[in-house]
Amino acid sequence: MLLRVDVPVADGLLASVPLAMGGRPSPFGLDPRDADMALRMLTDGSCPPLEFAGVHAHLASGLAAPELAAAARSVAAWADDLARRHRVPLRELDVGGGMAVDYGDPDARFDWVGYGAALARLADARPELRLRVEPGRALTAYCGWYATDVLDVKHSHGEEFAVVRGGTHHLRTPAARGHSQPCHVLPVADWPHPWPRPPGRPGPVTFVGQLCTPKDLLARAAPVPAVRPGDRVVFAMAGAYAWNISHHDFLMHPHPTVHHLDV
């Protein structure tokens, strides 16, 4: 088994990270001071079926490759010390996920090549070690879209707001991280209602949902062309921590339909 430890890292390394689970006081993983006791229990016969294989650390989400590699080096050095103190081999090291995703620049990608090269150097120095990573967001964020339509467009104190069918109870990612979800407006010609279609409003437009909270905000001042009620809006980068982290039943609105595309 691997011991998950909140391994200490260099001061400041995780300071500007949007989501840090470690390298600081945290409920995730063992406190480093408890790791010795845990390892002793695995080696003195107190937990017979369990065998120490190594260390697991997932310290933060949203790190660029150089910072993530620096965190991995800290984890490896700390795990080396632990194993050395207890005179046991370090067979596995899981350095977690946390590869950055830039919601402000949908074309940007994490530097997998640079990170891989840094991990290869780490592994070359420890030929007996099995090194694992656990990528999450950076693999799947680009694989999902949230499509909805505009119910109303409102002008308020000099700003335009488009209220969409749905909101952060379907896609909580922007509210959870405090970003604007990248979006595109697909103008729709049809207007199925008997009353006249309200005129379009030019961007920038803030896209909000149907919930009774100002936190139900999907994208602030998005630079889109004119938006009219009935238009489609497609939010990109909705393939990670989207529906599955959302508070689905807030105000009991219907759930969205999920379509899996074979592309």
Ligand SMILES: Cc1ncc(COP(=O)(O)O)c(C=O)c1O
């Ligand atoms: C233990 C563990 N590993 C990996 C991940 C994936 O992180 P990310 O999506 O930032 O790559 C998470 C996410 O919370 C996690 O808790």
